[in-house]
Amino acid sequence: MANNRIALPQGTLDLLILKTVALEPQHGWAISERIQQISSDVLQVQQGSLYPALHRLERRGWIRAKWGASENNRRAKYYELTKHGRKQLEAEESAWRKLIAAVGQVLETVATG
Amino acid sequence: MLNDLLYRLRALFRRKSVEAELDEELRAHLEHQEHRYVQSGLPLEEAKRRARLEFGGLDQVKEECRDARGVNLIETTLQDIRYGLRKLARSPGFTAVAVATLALGIGANTLIFSVVNAAILHPLPFRDAGRLVTQWATSPTVGYSGPGSLTDKDYMEWRDQNRVFSDTAAFRGQPTNLTGVGEPVRLNGATITASLLRVLDVNPALGRAFAPEEEAAGHDRVVLLSDRLWRSRFDSNPAVLGKAIKLDGEFYTVIGVTPAGFDFPDQTEVWTPLTLNIEEHNATLQIVARLKPGVSLERARNDEAVLGKRRPAQPGDWEWHTTLVLLTQAAAAEVRTPLLVLFAAVGLVLLIACANVSNLFLARATTRQGELSVRKALGASRSRLVRQMLTESVIMAVLGGSLGLLMAALGQSFVAKAASLLPRNLESPSAAAHIASAGIDLSVLAFTLAVSVFTIILFGLAPTLWATRGEMNSSLKGEGRRSTTGRMQGYMRDGIVVAEVALAVILLVSAGLLIRSFLHLMTVDRGFDPENVLTLNISLPESRYQSARPMIEFEEQALDRLRVAPGVKSAGSVFGLPLGHWLIGGDFTVEGQPPLAPGSQPFIATKAVVGGDYFRTIGIPLLRGRYFDAHDSEAAPHVVIVSQSLARHYWPLDEALGKRLKPGFSNDAWCTVVGVVGDTKQYSLGEPSSPVMYLPYTQAPATFMMQDITFVLRAGSGPLALASAARRAVQAADPDLPVFDVATMDQLVYRSASEPRFNTALLGVFAALALVLAAVGIYGVMSYAVAQRTHEIGVRVALGAEASDIIRQVVRQGMLPAVIGIATGTAGAWGVTRFLSSLLFGVRPTDPITFAMVPVLLAAVGVLACLLPVRRATKVDPVEALRYE
Numbered sequence: 001m002a003n004n005r006i007a008l009p010q011g012t013l014d015l016l017i018l019k020t021v022a023l024e025p026q027h028g029w030a031i032s033e034r035i036q037q038i039s040s041d042v043l044q045v046q047q048g049s050l051y052p053a054l055h056r057l058e059r060r061g062w063i064r065a066k067w068g069a070s071e072n073n074r075r076a077k078y079y080e081l082t083k084h085g086r087k088q089l090e091a092e093e094s095a096w097r098k099l100i101a102a103v104g105q106v107l108e109t110v111a112t113g
Numbered sequence: 114m115l116n117d118l119l120y121r122l123r124a125l126f127r128r129k130s131v132e133a134e135l136d137e138e139l140r141a142h143l144e145h146q147e148h149r150y151v152q153s154g155l156p157l158e159e160a161k162r163r164a165r166l167e168f169g170g171l172d173q174v175k176e177e178c179r180d181a182r183g184v185n186l187i188e189t190t191l192q193d194i195r196y197g198l199r200k201l202a203r204s205p206g207f208t209a210v211a212v213a214t215l216a217l218g219i220g221a222n223t224l225i226f227s228v229v230n231a232a233i234l235h236p237l238p239f240r241d242a243g244r245l246v247t248q249w250a251t252s253p254t255v256g257y258s259g260p261g262s263l264t265d266k267d268y269m270e271w272r273d274q275n276r277v278f279s280d281t282a283a284f285r286g287q288p289t290n291l292t293g294v295g296e297p298v299r300l301n302g303a304t305i306t307a308s309l310l311r312v313l314d315v316n317p318a319l320g321r322a323f324a325p326e327e328e329a330a331g332h333d334r335v336v337l338l339s340d341r342l343w344r345s346r347f348d349s350n351p352a353v354l355g356k357a358i359k360l361d362g363e364f365y366t367v368i369g370v371t372p373a374g375f376d377f378p379d380q381t382e383v384w385t386p387l388t389l390n391i392e393e394h395n396a397t398l399q400i401v402a403r404l405k406p407g408v409s410l411e412r413a414r415n416d417e418a419v420l421g422k423r424r425p426a427q428p429g430d431w432e433w434h435t436t437l438v439l440l441t442q443a444a445a446a447e448v449r450t451p452l453l454v455l456f457a458a459v460g461l462v463l464l465i466a467c468a469n470v471s472n473l474f475l476a477r478a479t480t481r482q483g484e485l486s487v488r489k490a491l492g493a494s495r496s497r498l499v500r501q502m503l504t505e506s507v508i509m510a511v512l513g514g515s516l517g518l519l520m521a522a523l524g525q526s527f528v529a530k531a532a533s534l535l536p537r538n539l540e541s542p543s544a545a546a547h548i549a550s551a552g553i554d555l556s557v558l559a560f561t562l563a564v565s566v567f568t569i570i571l572f573g574l575a576p577t578l579w580a581t582r583g584e585m586n587s588s589l590k591g592e593g594r595r596s597t598t599g600r601m602q603g604y605m606r607d608g609i610v611v612a613e614v615a616l617a618v619i620l621l622v623s624a625g626l627l628i629r630s631f632l633h634l635m636t637v638d639r640g641f642d643p644e645n646v647l648t649l650n651i652s653l654p655e656s657r658y659q660s661a662r663p664m665i666e667f668e669e670q671a672l673d674r675l676r677v678a679p680g681v682k683s684a685g686s687v688f689g690l691p692l693g694h695w696l697i698g699g700d701f702t703v704e705g706q707p708p709l710a711p712g713s714q715p716f717i718a719t720k721a722v723v724g725g726d727y728f729r730t731i732g733i734p735l736l737r738g739r740y741f742d743a744h745d746s747e748a749a750p751h752v753v754i755v756s757q758s759l760a761r762h763y764w765p766l767d768e769a770l771g772k773r774l775k776p777g778f779s780n781d782a783w784c785t786v787v788g789v790v791g792d793t794k795q796y797s798l799g800e801p802s803s804p805v806m807y808l809p810y811t812q813a814p815a816t817f818m819m820q821d822i823t824f825v826l827r828a829g830s831g832p833l834a835l836a837s838a839a840r841r842a843v844q845a846a847d848p849d850l851p852v853f854d855v856a857t858m859d860q861l862v863y864r865s866a867s868e869p870r871f872n873t874a875l876l877g878v879f880a881a882l883a884l885v886l887a888a889v890g891i892y893g894v895m896s897y898a899v900a901q902r903t904h905e906i907g908v909r910v911a912l913g914a915e916a917s918d919i920i921r922q923v924v925r926q927g928m929l930p931a932v933i934g935i936a937t938g939t940a941g942a943w944g945v946t947r948f949l950s951s952l953l954f955g956v957r958p959t960d961p962i963t964f965a966m967v968p969v970l971l972a973a974v975g976v977l978a979c980l981l982p983v984r985r986a987t988k989v990d991p992v993e994a995l996r997y998e
Binding site for chain 1 (some may be wrong): 134137138139141142144145146148167168169170173174177178180181182
C-alpha cells in the first residue's frame with residue numbers, strides 16, 4: 001500500500017482542495033478523505049500540509065469557513081468556495097491541463113523519436 | 114487584499130477565540146479519524162493511538178497554521194522583544210557598556226546637529242526665510258567678507274527699478290544712548306524703513322509698526338522697543354505705548370513692541386525710522402529683500418537694478434565684489450566652518466562608538482554561536498534568528514538613543530550657560546552664541562532616530578549576518594574559534610579596530626593642531642601690555658556735542674578727573690583700541706611717494722585718535738621721536754605718530770621723523786611724523802600686526818572719531834577696583850553719559866580669543882572621547898582574544914615559558930591592528946587637515962610636532978590597553994587554564 005502513494009507536488013494541494021469544495025462545502029477531514037477516495041488511495045494528504053493550506057486559502061479569500069454539525073454530530077469547520085475562489089479554480093485548472101498536455105507531448109515525442 | 118487585511122486583523126485582535134477555533138478544528142479531525150478506525154473494527158484506545166500517530170505533531174501543525182494566517186510577524190516580534198530584554202538584562206555589563214557607548218555617540222551628534230540646524234540650516238526664524246536676500250561684499254585687498262552697504266540713492270533705485278523683488282527694505286545699525294529710564298545705557302539700535310517688518314513678515318506684539326510717512330524728517334520721532342527692553346526697563350507695562358523716551362538726547366514716542374526673540378539685525382533693542390537722503394555719499398545702508406515667487410536667486414542676481422549697484426573699478430579702488438546672497442547664508446557665514454568641523458568631528462566619534470558596539474555584539478554573537486546552532490537544529494528559520502538578533506539591536510539602539518537624547522539636552526543647557534558667559538562680538542554672533550540659542554526640536558529628534566537606525570544597521574546586521582552564516586556543526590562541537598567562521602569574525606574584529614584607531618588618530622591630530630594654534634595665539638606678542646589696564650567706553654551724543662570744541666573740553670575734563678582718581682597711575686583716551694570696538698582703516702597719501710599704479714592694491718593702515726597718556730598707559734613703546742603732548746593743540750601744526758611697520762614700509766632706509774602724510778579724510782591736512790611706536794595687534798590676536806597711524810584728539814580729522822571714546826587707565830594693581838571711581842569721574846564731566854563695556858585689557862584679550870578657545874575646547878573634548886573609545890575598543894578585542902587563548906597560554910606557562918615572553922608576543926600580535934590603524938589614520942589626517950587651515954594661527958596643517966606626537970600617544974595607549982588583559986591571563990593558575998576547553 002505504501003508503494004502506491006505518490007508525493008503530492010507543492011502547488012497542487014491548493015488546486016485539489018478548491019476542486020473538492022467546489023461541489024459542496026466540506027470540513028477538513030472530509031476533504032482529505034474525499035481526495036484519497038477519488039484518487040483510489042494514490043493521493044494521501046498529510047494533515048500537516050492540509051490545514052495550513054486551508055488557512056492560507058481562507059486568508060486569500062478563495063474559500064470561506066462556517067461552523068456546522070458533521071456526520072457524527074460533531075461540531076466541525078466547513079469550507080466552501082467563494083466567487084473569487086471559483087475564478088481561481090478555473091484559472092488553475094486550465095493551467096494544469098495545459099501543463100499536462102505539454103509534458104505529455106514531450107514525453108511522447110521523446111519516446112518515439 | 115482587503116480580505117487579507119481583515120483576516121489578519123481579526124486573527125490578531127481576537128486571538129483567543131481564533132486559537133480556540135483552531136484547536137477545535139484539529140480536534141474534530143482527530144475524532145473523525147478515530148471514529149473511522151472504530152467503525153473498521155479497532156478498539157477505541159487503539160483507534161485513538163493510530164489517529165494521533167497519523168496526525169503527527171499537533172503543535173507543529175498549529176504553528177504552521179498560525180504562520181499561514183500571517184499574523185506571526187507581530188506576535189513573534191513581541192516575543193522577540195521580551196526575549197531580547199531578558200537577555201540584555203542577564204548580561205548587565207555588556208548592556209551597560211554598549212548602551213553608554215551608543216548614548217555618548219548619539220548624544221554628542223544630536224547636540225552638535227541641533228546647533229548646526231539652528232546656525233546653518235535654519236538660522237532665521239522668519240517665515241519663508243529662504244526667499245530673503247541681502248547684499249554681500251568681499252574685498253581681498255582689505256580681507257573683508259561681510260554684508261555689503263549701499264548709498265541711500267542706490268537703495269532707492271534698487272527699490273523702484275527692480276523686477277525681481279516683491280518687497281525691499283533697508284536698515285542701518287546704530288548704537289544709541291538711552292537716558293531717562295533708570296541708568297543711562299547704551300543699546301544696539303537700528304534705523305529701518307517702514308517696509309522691513311513687512312519683508313521679514315513680523316508683526317509687533319504690541320502697538321503697530323512704522324507707517325511710510327514716518328520715514329520723513331520731522332515725523333520720524335517714533336520708536337519700536339524690543340521685547341527684552343520692554344520687560345527689563347518698562348516692567349512689561351502695556352502703558353508704555355505713547356510714552357516718550359530719550360535716545361541720544363532726543364525724544365522719541367514709543368509706538369510698539371516687537372515680539373519676543375526678534376532682534377534683527379543684531380541684538381537690536383530699539384528701532385527708529387530711516388530717513389532716506391538722496392544726497393548722501395556714504396554707503397551705510399544694508400538691504401534685505403524678498404524674492405518674488407518663482408524668481409530664482411540667479412535671476413535676481415542678473416536683474417538690472419541689482420547689477421547697476423556694482424561700483425565701477427577705479428585706480429586705487431579696493432577690489433569690491435558684491436553679489437546677492439540668501440539671508441540665511443549671510444547669517445551663517447561666520448560660523449559655518451567651525452561648526453562644520455565640529456559636526457565632522459562628532460560624526461567620527463559616532464562611527465568609533467558604533468565600531469565599539471559592533472565589536473561587542475560580534476564577540477557576543479560568537480559566544481552565542483552554540484545557542485544559535487541549537488535553535489537552528491530545533492527548526493528555527495534563519496530569518497527568524499536574524500530577526501531576533503536584530504530586535505535586540507533595535508532595543509539597544511532605542512535605549513542608547515533615548516539616553517543620548519537626554520545627554521544632549523543636559524549638554525545643551527550646560528553649554529548654553531558656558532557660552533552665555535562669552536560676550537558676543539558686536540559685529541557678528543559667534544558660534545558659541547549660536548549654541549547658546551539652539552534648542553532641541555523635532556527635526557533633531559528625527560535626526561536622533563535616524564542616527565539610531567543607522568547604528569542598528571551598522572552594528573546589528575553586520576555581526577548578525579556573520580553569526581548566522583556559519584557552519585553550525587562545528588560550533589555545536591565547540592570548535593568555534595578555529596572554524597572558518599571564527600577566523601572570519603577575528604578578521605572583522607581586527608578590521609574594526611583598524612578603522613576606529615584610524616578615525617581616532619584623525620580627530621586627535623585635528624585637536625592637537627587646534628591646541629597648538631590656540632597656545633600660539635595666547636603667547637604671541639601683542640605689542641602692548643594688558644596687565645592692570647582698565648578700559649571704559651562712552652559715546653558723545655550729537656545733539657549735545659555739535660562741534661569739536663565741546664568734545665575736546667569734555668575729553669580734557671574727563672582725563673583730568675580720571676588722572677586724580679584713587680589708584681590710577683596714568684590715563685589716556687583712544688578711538689581705535691586694539692581688540693576693541695572702533696577700528697577703522699584705509700589708505701592715505703604720503704608725501705613724495707609716486708601715485709599708485711592703476712589696479713595695484715593700496716597700502717592700508719589703521720587710523721586711531723589718541724589723547725592723554727595713551728601710549729604709556731597701554732604700554733606701547735616709543736621707538737623714535739616723542740609722544741603727543743600739550744603742545745599739539747587744535748591750532749598747532751598737525752602731527753602724526755606712526756607704527757614701526759608703516760615707517761619701515763615707506764621709509765625703510767630713511768629717518769621717518771619729519772616726513773609728512775595726509776591721513777585720507779575729506780578735509781585732510783599734511784601731518785608731520787613726530788614719533789614712531791611699536792606695532793600692535795589690532796583686530797585680532799591671530800592676524801599679523803597691522804600698521805597704524807595715530808593722530809591727537811585735538812587734531813582729529815573727523816568728528817565721528819571724537820564722538821566715541823575709550824578711556825584707558827593703568828592701575829598699580831587690581832584694575833577692576835578702579836571701575837566705579839572711573840565711572841564717577843567720567844560722569845562728573847557729563848552726568849547724562851552712559852559708561853559701557855567696562856573691562857580690563859586682560860579681559861579683552863581673553864574675550865578676543867573666545868572663539869578659538871571654544872572651538873579648541875569642544876574639539877579637544879571630542880578627541881579625548883575618541884581616544885577613550887578607541888582604547889576601550891582595543892581593550893575589548895584584546896580581552897576577548899586573550900580569553901580565547903587562555904588554554905594555550907596556560908599550557909605555555911605550565912611548560913615553563915616566561916610570563917614576560919608570552920606577554921610580549923601576544924601584545925605584539927594584538928597591537929598589529931592598532932599599528933595599522935595608526936599608520937592609516939596618520940596618512941588620512943595628512944590629507945584632511947587642510948580643511949582646518951582657516952581655524953589655525955601660526956601653525957601649519959601639516960605641523961610636524963603634532964603629527965609626531967599623536968601616533969606616539971595612541972601607540973602608548975594601545976599598548977597599555979593590550980597589556981592589561983594579557984597580564985591578567987598570565988597570572989591565571991595554569992591548572993585552571995588547562996581545564997578549560
